[in-house]
Amino acid sequence: MKCLNCNTEMMNHLIQTKKDQISYDICEACGSLWLDRGELDKMAFQVNGSIEYCSTDKVKDTSEPNKECPRCKGTTLDKVYFIGSELTLDRCRNCGGFWLDGGELDLVNKELQDIMPIKGKGFSEFVNNAHLPYWYKRVRRKSTETDFIVEVPPIKGAKLESETEYICPACGFKLNVYAVFKIKIEGCPKCKGIFLDKDELRRLKDKISQGTWQTLRWMDDEVEAVEKANAMPSKRLCPKCNQIKMISATFGDSKIIIDWCPKCHGLWLDQDEFQEITDNLRDKLNKLSSDEMKKKVFEEIKEIWSGPEAKISEILDAKAAISTLINVKIFEHPALFSTLTELSSRIPIR
Ligand SMILES: [Zn+2]
Ligand SMILES: [Zn+2]
Ligand SMILES: [Zn+2]
Ligand SMILES: [Zn+2]
Numbered sequence: 001m002k003c004l005n006c007n008t009e010m011m012n013h014l015i016q017t018k019k020d021q022i023s024y025d026i027c028e029a030c031g032s033l034w035l036d037r038g039e040l041d042k043m044a045f046q047v048n049g050s051i052e053y054c055s056t057d058k059v060k061d062t063s064e065p066n067k068e069c070p071r072c073k074g075t076t077l078d079k080v081y082f083i084g085s086e087l088t089l090d091r092c093r094n095c096g097g098f099w100l101d102g103g104e105l106d107l108v109n110k111e112l113q114d115i116m117p118i119k120g121k122g123f124s125e126f127v128n129n130a131h132l133p134y135w136y137k138r139v140r141r142k143s144t145e146t147d148f149i150v151e152v153p154p155i156k157g158a159k160l161e162s163e164t165e166y167i168c169p170a171c172g173f174k175l176n177v178y179a180v181f182k183i184k185i186e187g188c189p190k191c192k193g194i195f196l197d198k199d200e201l202r203r204l205k206d207k208i209s210q211g212t213w214q215t216l217r218w219m220d221d222e223v224e225a226v227e228k229a230n231a232m233p234s235k236r237l238c239p240k241c242n243q244i245k246m247i248s249a250t251f252g253d254s255k256i257i258i259d260w261c262p263k264c265h266g267l268w269l270d271q272d273e274f275q276e277i278t279d280n281l282r283d284k285l286n287k288l289s290s291d292e293m294k295k296k297v298f299e300e301i302k303e304i305w306s307g308p309e310a311k312i313s314e315i316l317d318a319k320a321a322i323s324t325l326i327n328v329k330i331f332e333h334p335a336l337f338s339t340l341t342e343l344s345s346r347i348p349i350r
Helices: 039-043 102-116 124-133 200-210 216-226 273-286 290-305 318-329 334-346
Strands: 011-016 020-026 032-035 078-082 086-092 098-100 139-141 159-167 174-180 183-187 194-196 229-238 245-250 257-260 268-271
Touching: 020 039, 032 039, 098 102, 159 183
Parallel strands: none
Antiparallel strands: 011 020, 011 139, 020 032, 032 098, 078 086, 086 098, 159 174, 174 183, 183 194, 194 268, 229 245, 245 257, 257 268
């Protein structure tokens, strides 16, 4: 792993304490840190609950360009608000890792002392009880020896189902089948574009407007307009129709350019275009009053779990429940989508 700030080869430190094993990658030139999912929580082992939950509200006014995740090829790190505070950090939405510039760990520590119910002293506890006493036991090696790559599905949360012989219209790689929102779509494991059959986009759209969120009619016009949009011939071939050239069109009144097959009426969306669509959705949700939204989301969660008044964190098999929900409910309840994907990212993968 190379430092995202100064390009120095980073070092991986592995510390074995009595209770735990903590691993982090550090740039010894500028003090920047990479923490894989779960490591920030381990460092703050005296803190009650997880501190890796970050607000997904878009951070405004970012002067510097977003960095690329060192684990997930082609995925840029998002600027997020650290547990709802004013402090912004770089976080990967795919692998859940955090990038901390030199000195940001101190800022996190300060933030923790101000806003979290803390038994101990935040990170100073880590430094005093783990970092220093176990320093002689640390394993220090080049991060290249411990680097790994995390699979990036074309749509966040999509699960790989099978391979196909269809050819990616954008890069020529073979497409896979992914399951997302109980709908199967073809996607490219290399360039991360997706192909939606004629009715799939409409089905996704219908799922949205069936739910509580009657205000979310925004895709109606876009779906209708695809066939009427100002179109340009594209060089790309439809993956499903032999040798049929697709047509490029702008999606509704957005700036998103999609490719459309005049024969089978399938749609090709390049990487991040689907994300742009869901971000657009989230922006619209954010405009609703937050109390109104929270109340609705909480009622939904209660209804779905239908258990006693247990706290979510106390439900034993929360992870299984969450994955079920993500598969079944995700598009019916877009607000749940962001809440639940955040929740599930806080639960460690075993
Ligand atoms: Zn550096
Ligand atoms: Zn990542
Ligand atoms: Zn491709
Ligand atoms: Zn076609």
